Amino acid sequence: MRFLLTFLIGMAALAAQAGPPQLLLDVARFRNIDKVQKGAEVEIYVTVPTQPLTYRQRAPRSFQSAATVTLDVLKADGTSAYHEVVTLKPPVLNDTTIAIKNPQSFLKRIYLPDGKYTLRGTVKDQYRSANGETTVEKPLVLEAPAGPFLSDVVLLARPAAKSGGDDNFARGGYRLTRAPGGTYGRGADNIFFYTELHNAPQGQPLRVHYHLTTPDGSAADADASLTPQSGRPTTIAGQMPLGPLPDGPFTLFIEVYGGPGNKKLLAGHRAIGQRASAEFAPGGAAVPR
CATH class of the missing domain: 2.60.40.3880 (Immunoglobulin-like)
Structure with missing residues (x-):
């Protein structure tokens, strides 16, 4: 009974603090020095803070969140130049009231011809349906001065x-x-x-x-x-x-x-x-x- 009461209090506090998931997109453009495949090397460094994610109980004193990140690079005409979905599984916690939860990050390096694009990233909290998705867009211009x-x-x-x-x-x-x-x-x-x-x-x-x-x-x-x-x-x-x-x-x-x-x-x-x-x-x- 004591465990159940503690669990319910913890879940209530977590629900009260939960906001939409967050997504950071850091983009770096480098020239592709390959003479055959000209254009640019684009490095997309994606960070998902785990603090706003929903944690689900997997076992007694065992909680974990999960999120998917969808990355799209769209050409100027709206067609797709790149698409990928990455699933993140942060480490299991034995206490969801821990103040510091490390963010999850990953890096993608893609090769694109010079031109104008739009980078779109969407993070989705796997354990939440309402207010559980965030989309970030950035313009991406590739050219060689x-x-x-x-x-x-x-x-x-x-x-x-x-x-x-x-x-x-x-x-x-x-x-x-x-x-x-x-x-x-x-x-x-x-x-x-x-x-x-x-x-x-x-x-x-x-x-x-x-x-x-x-x-x-x-x-x-x-x-x-x-x-x-x-x-x-x-x-x-x-x-x-x-x-x-x-x-x-x-x-x-x-x-x-x-x-x-x-x-x-x-x-x-x-x-x-x-x-x-x-x-x-x-x-x-x-x-x-």
Whole structure:
């Protein structure tokens, strides 16, 4: 009887707190260096916070949630360029009142010709019919600028680690652990990032300038030297201290300079993130099942 009362109270509290499921889509565009299959490599990093999901009892002191994520890439004419459904089964919990439930993340790398697309992601709570589905859409433009250019800047949860592996988490000789939603939570003192420079002039060192700023005017700057790689994209991986920057959104600008005295702007890109020092924002990805 005591267990039943505790269970009912827990379920009532969970139902009161339950909102619609959430879905974070982080998209990074890279050039496909394959001369046969031209176009872009698109990395879609999907994160589903498990806090809003419904947990079903499987056994005494055993609860689990489940969700499906449907990913679609639609061409400009509305036809499908990519479609996949992924099922997520978060770890079993013995107590649904646990305040921290780790999000579930996975990464997909797809190859698309240049053009205009729409990325659509839908998450569905498997154990809830009412208010149990959320859809997120993002425009996706793939093109190759003329001259030197930077790929999208990827915000990382930890430093890019040298790796000889060949999987979705490896790029440019590094293993990348993304920061879901570009959010840096409790205990994060630095932001980490990765991008690639294309069509860089050969035979001269370049200067890379990093500028981190927030809406209230707080800022931090750093410089580094860069020697372009021949015949391949030049990787740029680094970090910047968050220091005294306040909570809230921030923008990281990465600029590459060359020419006489390295004063001519050759390429630039930016990434927008979020600092939330009071929240728990773990990094890393779980393998989808």
